[in-house]
């Protein structure tokens with residue numbers, strides 16, 4: 001079990017991580033979502049023992065992880081971090097990059113394990129090529145194969161999905177889930193894009209200005225975001241002031257500036273709708289339409305419609321939503 005206890009990291013005047021406590025259990029995938037500069041990479045480097053904490057500790061199975069100032073070789077043998085730049089050795093093949101991680105093992109075991117990793121990471125076709133001769137997705141999978149070669153207790157990943165196309169993202173997603181399931185690895189990754197985090201994580205955390213403001217099951221965080229930032233980081237959100245909700249048929253007792261979040265899929269087209277507006281944009285998303293509607297000068301809404309609906313820009317439409325789909329958040333700033 002990897003744990004951070006009130007972790008703080010300052011660089012001079014800048015405090016990148018502010019009192020983060022979290023636990024990742026064996027066989028668990030945890031995704032940390034945050035905007036650029038929210039402290040994601042700093043957090044990963046601290047968890048890997050590659051940065052000295054200003055305050056607080058990181059522990060693996062209750063044993064404190066030493067920072068780089070306390071040991072000759074920074075890091076911990078059971079914690080592996082896959083950087084965004086992959087950091088592969090350029091002059092040897094994909095296969096040799098993976099085998100290098102196992103150089104201290106007996107040759108027979110080394111060959112067996114390299115073969116296993118090449119299969120797990122779907123690298124059969126490119127194993128004899130140099131890193132510069134393979135795609136970004138293949139480089140990413142090579143870096144992951146190398147990191148997990150020695151079956152580390154913890155795998156840390158910096159933006160594992162950000163540079164990949166959809167098929168490669170799906171491959172990495174299912175590969176990570178297989179790995180975590182089969183080898184009981186604890187996996188922590190950071191990202192600014194919620195889509196993959198929501199779909200593969202057992203739990204997600206929201207980092208805002210170095211603070212972990214919310215942690216929970218993806219569905220709970222998505223449905224009940226702590227504040228406007230958490231709502232926007234986890235997907236499309238209508239952020240609506242309390243004073244505008246009565247116009248939409250929602251009666252409540254909140255202060256006029258209180259903020260509510262309504263997810264687009266909770267607003268529906270309706271001929272007998274309690275409210276409505278003018279369609280400003282219609283985006284075809286394949287399985288559904290994302291429709292932007294101007295209700296009045298102050299309120300613009302986004303909702304999801306079935307892709308077969310005939311909705312035109314400029315059209316007046318009726319809408320409805322249920323009071324249960326309104327989630328009230330902390331703070332009144334967007």
Ligand SMILES: Nc1ncnc2c1ncn2[C@@H]1O[C@H](COP(=O)(O)OP(=O)(O)OP(=O)(O)O)[C@@H](O)[C@H]1O
Nearest residue numbers: 011014016034035036037038039040041042043192
């Ligand atoms: N070595 C450093 N020296 C000074 N400031 C730093 C250093 N590393 C990070 N910071 C600052 O700490 C804050 C958090 O940085 P960090 O790289 O952890 O954010 P991030 O969420 O990973 O951002 P991105 O998504 O853009 O990579 C930023 O304000 C950054 O400028």
